[in-house]
Amino acid sequence: MYKGLIERLALKNGSRILLAVLDGLGDIPIGELGGRTPLEAASTPNLDRLATGGALGMHVPIARGVTPGSGPAHLGLFGYDPVEYEVGRGVLSALGIGFPLRHGDLAARINFCTVDGAGVVTDRRAGRISTEKCRELVSLLGGIGIQGVEVHVMPVKEHRACVVFRNGDLSDDINDTDPGLVGERPVPVNGSGRSSEIVREFQEKSAGILAGHHPANFLLMRGFALHREFPTMEERFRLNAAAVALYPMYRGVASLVGMNVMACEPETLEGQVHAVELALRKGHDLVFLHHKPADSSGEDGNPAAKVSAIEDFDRVLPRFLELKPDVVAVTGDHSTPCPMKLHSWHPVPVLIHGGPQRTGYSSCFSEKQALSGSLGTFLSTDLMPLMMAAGGKLSKFGA
Amino acid sequence: MYKGLIERLALKNGSRILLAVLDGLGDIPIGELGGRTPLEAASTPNLDRLATGGALGMHVPIARGVTPGSGPAHLGLFGYDPVEYEVGRGVLSALGIGFPLRHGDLAARINFCTVDGAGVVTDRRAGRISTEKCRELVSLLGGIGIQGVEVHVMPVKEHRACVVFRNGDLSDDINDTDPGLVGERPVPVNGSGRSSEIVREFQEKSAGILAGHHPANFLLMRGFALHREFPTMEERFRLNAAAVALYPMYRGVASLVGMNVMACEPETLEGQVHAVELALRKGHDLVFLHHKPADSSGEDGNPAAKVSAIEDFDRVLPRFLELKPDVVAVTGDHSTPCPMKLHSWHPVPVLIHGGPQRTGYSSCFSEKQALSGSLGTFLSTDLMPLMMAAGGKLSKFGA
Numbered sequence: 173m174y175k176g177l178i179e180r181l182a183l184k185n186g187s188r189i190l191l192a193v194l195d196g197l198g199d200i201p202i203g204e205l206g207g208r209t210p211l212e213a214a215s216t217p218n219l220d221r222l223a224t225g226g227a228l229g230m231h232v233p234i235a236r237g238v239t240p241g242s243g244p245a246h247l248g249l250f251g252y253d254p255v256e257y258e259v260g261r262g263v264l265s266a267l268g269i270g271f272p273l274r275h276g277d278l279a280a281r282i283n284f285c286t287v288d289g290a291g292v293v294t295d296r297r298a299g300r301i302s303t304e305k306c307r308e309l310v311s312l313l314g315g316i317g318i319q320g321v322e323v324h325v326m327p328v329k330e331h332r333a334c335v336v337f338r339n340g341d342l343s344d345d346i347n348d349t350d351p352g353l354v355g356e357r358p359v360p361v362n363g364s365g366r367s368s369e370i371v372r373e374f375q376e377k378s379a380g381i382l383a384g385h386h387p388a389n390f391l392l393m394r395g396f397a398l399h400r401e402f403p404t405m406e407e408r409f410r411l412n413a414a415a416v417a418l419y420p421m422y423r424g425v426a427s428l429v430g431m432n433v434m435a436c437e438p439e440t441l442e443g444q445v446h447a448v449e450l451a452l453r454k455g456h457d458l459v460f461l462h463h464k465p466a467d468s469s470g471e472d473g474n475p476a477a478k479v480s481a482i483e484d485f486d487r488v489l490p491r492f493l494e495l496k497p498d499v500v501a502v503t504g505d506h507s508t509p510c511p512m513k514l515h516s517w518h519p520v521p522v523l524i525h526g527g528p529q530r531t532g533y534s535s536c537f538s539e540k541q542a543l544s545g546s547l548g549t550f551l552s553t554d555l556m557p558l559m560m561a562a563g564g565k566l567s568k569f570g571a
Numbered sequence: 572m573y574k575g576l577i578e579r580l581a582l583k584n585g586s587r588i589l590l591a592v593l594d595g596l597g598d599i600p601i602g603e604l605g606g607r608t609p610l611e612a613a614s615t616p617n618l619d620r621l622a623t624g625g626a627l628g629m630h631v632p633i634a635r636g637v638t639p640g641s642g643p644a645h646l647g648l649f650g651y652d653p654v655e656y657e658v659g660r661g662v663l664s665a666l667g668i669g670f671p672l673r674h675g676d677l678a679a680r681i682n683f684c685t686v687d688g689a690g691v692v693t694d695r696r697a698g699r700i701s702t703e704k705c706r707e708l709v710s711l712l713g714g715i716g717i718q719g720v721e722v723h724v725m726p727v728k729e730h731r732a733c734v735v736f737r738n739g740d741l742s743d744d745i746n747d748t749d750p751g752l753v754g755e756r757p758v759p760v761n762g763s764g765r766s767s768e769i770v771r772e773f774q775e776k777s778a779g780i781l782a783g784h785h786p787a788n789f790l791l792m793r794g795f796a797l798h799r800e801f802p803t804m805e806e807r808f809r810l811n812a813a814a815v816a817l818y819p820m821y822r823g824v825a826s827l828v829g830m831n832v833m834a835c836e837p838e839t840l841e842g843q844v845h846a847v848e849l850a851l852r853k854g855h856d857l858v859f860l861h862h863k864p865a866d867s868s869g870e871d872g873n874p875a876a877k878v879s880a881i882e883d884f885d886r887v888l889p890r891f892l893e894l895k896p897d898v899v900a901v902t903g904d905h906s907t908p909c910p911m912k913l914h915s916w917h918p919v920p921v922l923i924h925g926g927p928q929r930t931g932y933s934s935c936f937s938e939k940q941a942l943s944g945s946l947g948t949f950l951s952t953d954l955m956p957l958m959m960a961a962g963g964k965l966s967k968f969g970a
Contacts, residue, residue, distance in 0.1 A: 174633075174634060174654045177633075177634060177637065177654060178636075178637075181637065528599055528908055528910060528911050528915065528917075529599065530599050530600065530917060530938065531599070531600055531606075532600045532606055532939075533939070533942070544942070544943065546938075546942060548629070548918065548942070548948045549948075550635050554634070554635035554636065556636075557634065557635055557636030557637060557916075558635055558636040558916075559636075560636060561636035561637070561638065561915075561916045566636060566637065566638065566916070567638075568638045568639065568640050568914060569633050569637050569638065569639050569640060569643055569653070569654075570639060570640035570641075570642050570643035570644075570653070570657065570658065570660070570663075571640040571641070571642055571660040571663050571664075571794065
């Protein structure tokens, strides 16, 4: 992608794009599905109809062979080069719970953990304490004061929390204190800079507070990252974008690029239909819709559940189509093959419907047909220009 | 493409390449052609024979989703990165009429227009005055003198003309005076630099001259661009290239990269056969042949005419093949889908015949077969190295 080219060509018009991301959609052939992928095994009459009248392709999330985390994978789909616009885990975590990060904030993930008398980690998740317990511990930590810096500690879920340090000239060149496995001591904070001192002081004070709260009698930190503001999708692509996502992480990434994060009531696919409808009615010209279950079932190694997750989406798809978006794209942020129970580097099937397309290359939405689809195989960052082109939102380059 | 790599590897040898560009060749499936594209619907026995004995692929003119103008699209085919070697509209216009631009010349497009008594534009094309009338007005403007700068005004066609300012340290940071729609006043030339002053003075003096020439009683300018010299194809690729094109625009782009622009007598496909023959006899080792009608019929939204334009080319193709070029490539500069009546971003089918090719992947020249052809899908700038390789004109990289 030429830097700045799409920005130069971006046009504002009345067309409306719906980008539906089935998280972790891509997969590999699975024996118990008769050598088919979950997408191939699923009964998806509505997606197949879109595939027939549209165009398929494959996107490569980051680079060949590179497995993305959810944050960078989504940034790619939003047209942001995921390496140039790298986001640290700490920042993603804070964004994911809706914490209003500011430019220069230093964020890190926290795991409450169990240490034994010798200070050795015996459980990195403190027996997966309840979210309730997590909130209680976090409120105790809220009292930690460190000279010249604001400290914000927020609960996430179960044993997970996050911390944000604000004010001052902070650096994110700070090592993880999480040793990554049990039987080891937490890693001391190295380095002599002011930021290291602050984190060390936080580590010590928190240890004192937590000491009597077995099993959550210590905390581990990882993914230190400074928050920097990104140019918004409006600034870059003249797109007034909205996000309809139920999980904090995806809401966080969406807000990072200036999307309007919609409330979903109830927090179900049904609630998402209403939220997409409202977003379109409010004049948003790009709506990002996030559907999580495909990824979760992939990570659980459960092909049948992944098939169901895809079928659930397909059943609701007509509700979205009734809203008459001009362009509909359906894809995943990355592949989560059930046999791997992990994200993977495999290219991800994409479907674009609407606008002038080379149709007639596909009759259903599947990995196989996506590979020979008329869109070809492209980098995830090319999806945004392809959707914009389909919606008439890119002017011609040169005369 | 690695910058400078092809230049390092380029070899001079006796092989001869014919690059035939069917302007706007690519299309999308069209109902009235039974869901086929014009290329698929056309009867092209000669192209199909080349496809069978050669290799097909698809090229992406600029980037995914990006629709090119003709200038940048051709530069890509000539192996010039169209974004790095961006050419402004004014320069393309001047080149298109054969004006001998020099490095540093400032060029702009002119539209004669109609303004009412209040100075509001009522017709941006002055009722499409005749080319004859355009010439007459241009000769009146020829007398405009501006201190320290040469002013050249040239007719183009109907209401279109162009202007070149020469001498002095000119800048092209000058706004369009064309408001782009009727009912508005011409946009004043902003900026305080010397170039803005020159253009302002030209605007004022031309207004005085044109005042009594209703409907062409004013002029609008747009696409201000400085001409810079490009390295020639000989310098970059050791190719002594010639161009056989009937339309000024393509002759202009060809001259920009140092091609020898051949005369065509008569100005028909028949005349082009003679010109290609002469070019090859003169020792040119790359001949660019431009066939315009496919694009024009696409812009007219006329699939039947586009089919005919392709068939016309196919009928004459054996005449070119009799000249025994070692490598023949046939492609378009971009797609011009009839349903859109516009250039588009869709990848363009390519055929390369001659040299060692992976044959056996195709039996006819079509978008469908090009997508699964043995050349794959590549950026337009990769066509030049692929043709050179087929002609034995690229040495090995490394030992």
